[in-house]
Amino acid sequence: MNEIEQIALDKIANNDHELYALIKQRYSPRIFDQKPVTEDDMKKLFEAARWAASCYNWQPWRFIYAFKGNEGYDKIMNTLSDFNQEWAKNAPVLMLTAYKEKTPEGEENFHALHDLGLSMGNMTVQAQYMGIAIHHMAGVDWKKAQEVFDVPKGYHISTAVAIGYYGGELENLSDELQEQEQAERERKPQKSFAFENEWKEKD
Ligand SMILES: Cc1cc2nc3c(=O)[nH]c(=O)nc-3n(C[C@H](O)[C@H](O)[C@H](O)COP(=O)(O)O)c2cc1C
Structure with missing residues (x-):
């Protein structure tokens, strides 16, 4: 079975308009294949x-990653929420993402988080091309992560990420997570977020 075949076909986006295949196939699994992710x-x-593009080409993204079996992996694992720890242990690689908060002139870089997101978007599409799944996590104690990794002032941990080849066994999840893993994927309609000519959302 090749890598693409391991991407669960029933998870493929039920898109309303034609989509680039790598975007259509992407999803966030909580199980991963045993095949190792290599350096x-x-x-x-x-x-x-x-x-990735970035404001003034400042490239404010930073990453700390570790392979399963290494001390760094356990350190990242210990910063995850209990919920995320329950399934992220299935991933062969864990990563933390961070951004540099200031511009070279020492001003707050309001766009740094945007740039980190763009870099993760690039990474996610590249990963999809390689048959690798990327599962982003906000459920991380970022303050603890900053301490554990001695992150210097001026950098802000944003998310944790679980990385591994698509595949794996559903039995590696609790009954509740198995259900979520098989649930239909949903999205808001375009008209709820893409406004032509005027702001169309009322609070
Ligand atoms: C910034 C960010 C934070 C997320 N945090 C978590 C998390 O802490 N735990 C988790 O299981 N999934 C997390 N997710 C995954 C989302 O729940 C998932 O992307 C969303 O439900 C859409 O599903 P899909 O990625 O399969 O299309 C996060 C995704 C993003 C982009």
């Missing part, structure tokens, strides 16, 4: 992040 794979993922 070379990680280099390709970071290369995709590296070539």
